[in-house]
Amino acid sequence: MLIIGIAGLVIGIECRHTYLEKRCAPFQTDKKPDFTVTVTREMIEDEKAKSGECPAGADDGYFESLSAARAIAHRLPAYGAFLFHAAVIEYRGEAVGFTAPSGTGKSTHIGNWKRAFRGDVGIVNGDKPILRFSPDGTLCAYGSPWAGKEGWTRNVGCPLKAIVFLERGKENSIVPLSPADAALPVMNQILLESDPETVGKTLALTDRMLSAVKLYRLACTPDVASAVTAKEAIFGK
Amino acid sequence: MRIVPGFVVRDVGGKTFAVATGTIAKKFHGMITLAGSGKEIWEALQEETTEEAIVDKLLAVYDVDRETAAADVKRFVSELRKAGLLLG
Numbered sequence: 001m002l003i004i005g006i007a008g009l010v011i012g013i014e015c016r017h018t019y020l021e022k023r024c025a026p027f028q029t030d031k032k033p034d035f036t037v038t039v040t041r042e043m044i045e046d047e048k049a050k051s052g053e054c055p056a057g058a059d060d061g062y063f064e065s066l067s068a069a070r071a072i073a074h075r076l077p078a079y080g081a082f083l084f085h086a087a088v089i090e091y092r093g094e095a096v097g098f099t100a101p102s103g104t105g106k107s108t109h110i111g112n113w114k115r116a117f118r119g120d121v122g123i124v125n126g127d128k129p130i131l132r133f134s135p136d137g138t139l140c141a142y143g144s145p146w147a148g149k150e151g152w153t154r155n156v157g158c159p160l161k162a163i164v165f166l167e168r169g170k171e172n173s174i175v176p177l178s179p180a181d182a183a184l185p186v187m188n189q190i191l192l193e194s195d196p197e198t199v200g201k202t203l204a205l206t207d208r209m210l211s212a213v214k215l216y217r218l219a220c221t222p223d224v225a226s227a228v229t230a231k232e233a234i235f236g237k
Numbered sequence: 238m239r240i241v242p243g244f245v246v247r248d249v250g251g252k253t254f255a256v257a258t259g260t261i262a263k264k265f266h267g268m269i270t271l272a273g274s275g276k277e278i279w280e281a282l283q284e285e286t287t288e289e290a291i292v293d294k295l296l297a298v299y300d301v302d303r304e305t306a307a308a309d310v311k312r313f314v315s316e317l318r319k320a321g322l323l324l325g
Contacts, residue, residue, distance in 0.1 A: 183250030187268065196245050196258040203247035203256065210250040 001036065005029035007081055007132040007142040007157060012036030013068050019061025020068055023145035026155045034079070037071035039064050055149060069128055069146045073191040077201035081132035085189040086163070087148065088124035088141045089113055095124055095141040095158035096234060099189050100166035107150055109166060109220055112227035126152030131160060131209065139212045162214040162234045169219025172229040177217055179210035186210065238325040240282040240317065246271065255279060265320060274299060274306070278313045285325070288314060 002013040002020070004027035012033035013020065047063045047070070054062070073083040086097040087106045091113070100106050113121045127148030129141045141160045147153035165177070165185055186206060192199055216233060220226035243261035247254060253271040257264075271279050274295055281291045288310050295306040317323050 179250030180252050181250075183252050183254070184268075184270070187249065187254065187256075192256050192268070193262045194258060196243070199245045199256055199258045200247060203245065203249055203254070207247070207249045 003029055003031065003033055004145065005031060006144055006155075007130045007140070009076075009079055009081065009132075010034050011072060011075075013072075014038040015064050015068060017061030017064045019059070020065040020145065023065065023147065023151075026143075026153070027145060035075050037068060037075065039067045039071065043067040043071065065146070069144075070191065074194050074198060076130065076132075077194075077198050077205060079132070080205065081130055082190060082202055082205055083128050083144070083146075084131050084141075085128055087126050087152070088129045088143075088158075088160070090122050090124050090156070090158040091117065091231065091235060092120050093158055094161040094235075096161060096230075097129070097141060097163045098166050099163065099185070104166055104168060105220070105222055106166060107148075108222050109218075109226055109230075110152075112222075112224045113231070116224050116227040117231065122156075123152040123154055124156060124158060125154070126150050131205075133205070133208065133212075137212075139209055160209075160213050162216060164230060164234075165215075165217045167217065167219050169221060172218075172220050172226045174216050174218045174229055174233040176233075177215040179207075179215065182210055182215040238282070238287070238314070238323050239285045240279065241322050241324055244269075246279065265322065274309050275313060278310055282314075282317070282323070 002024050004011050004024050006027055010031045010033045044060055044063045044067050047067045076082050086099040087110055088095050088097045089110055098106050124141050125143040125147055128144055128146035130144050131139055131141055133139050139160045140157045142157040143153040143155055190206060218230050241261055243259045244255045245258050253276055255269040255271055277295055277298060278291055281294050291310045292306045
């Protein structure tokens with residue numbers, strides 16, 4: 001069994017393929033799991049059926065990894081945590097999450113942050129970070145084995161300062177969003193297919209998240225100025 | 238008629254959403270935003286009722302005429318029916 005430690009939780013994963021094992025390596029621990037998920041053949045087939053477009057070379061190992069993420073996502077809300085579909089970076093220790101439909105240019109935008117601010121910027125996770133409220137009420141973003149096609153992830157946790165909805169623009173502009181404006185787009189990035197109790201807990205956490213972080217919509221060009229526009233709005237000049 | 242069981246209703250960011258859970262979530266993807274009278278209509282449909290009875294409930298809460306309320310209920314109910322979310 002694989003055992004990983006993320007967000008202060010120890011998670012056991014019963015699986016067969018090396019794909020997931022490799023991705024779990026930075027998170028491996030020998031502590032006793034808080035909970036364990038088992039990926040079955042049926043879950044893998046289910047995941048294949050659900051998948052619309054999948055990367056070239058997607059094999060059973062790839063789908064087993066997605067199945068494990070889904071199974072873990074179902075268990076997290078009981079611990080005050082959830083899986084969020086976003087790319088997360090940290091700027092001087094504070095995290096920013098970017099969400100957008102695939103192909104919008106999330107990776108390009110993050111590349112621009114690295115080019116503009118170099119050592120002040122670090123990757124947290126490229127695709128599915130875990131978010132969890134600390135006992136003091138701070139919402140933190142943690143890297144996970146589910147890191148997207150670039151494989152961007154680190155075994156770190158940072159307080160989440162802002163969520164940015166990314167769209168392409170002819171020029172760079174950023175506007176703050178209210179929790180009401182952001183509610184639906186945020187919910188679309190969170191797994192809500194579960195039992196009533198889990199869904200209820202997830203929605204309560206989502207509501208809490210919307211008042212805990214700053215929310216923005218960024219229209220951006222593919223050049224480095226887009227990162228400067230975003231950084232100045234979120235962190236000041 | 239009444240709404241199929243299995244929806245969870247919560248306020249998120251100051252808006253009210255109904256989200257499908259369990260087996261209903263396999264058939265119905267996505268979520269429903271409940272605004273204005275939609276909340277009362279949804280609430281009324283938690284138990285067996287009729288369009289007429291829902292209109293009466295709305296008239297007790299909102300300062301509108303019967304025709305307007307009836308049209309609201311009809312529209313909401315027909316959308317739910319189209320989505321396969323009504324029993325009976």
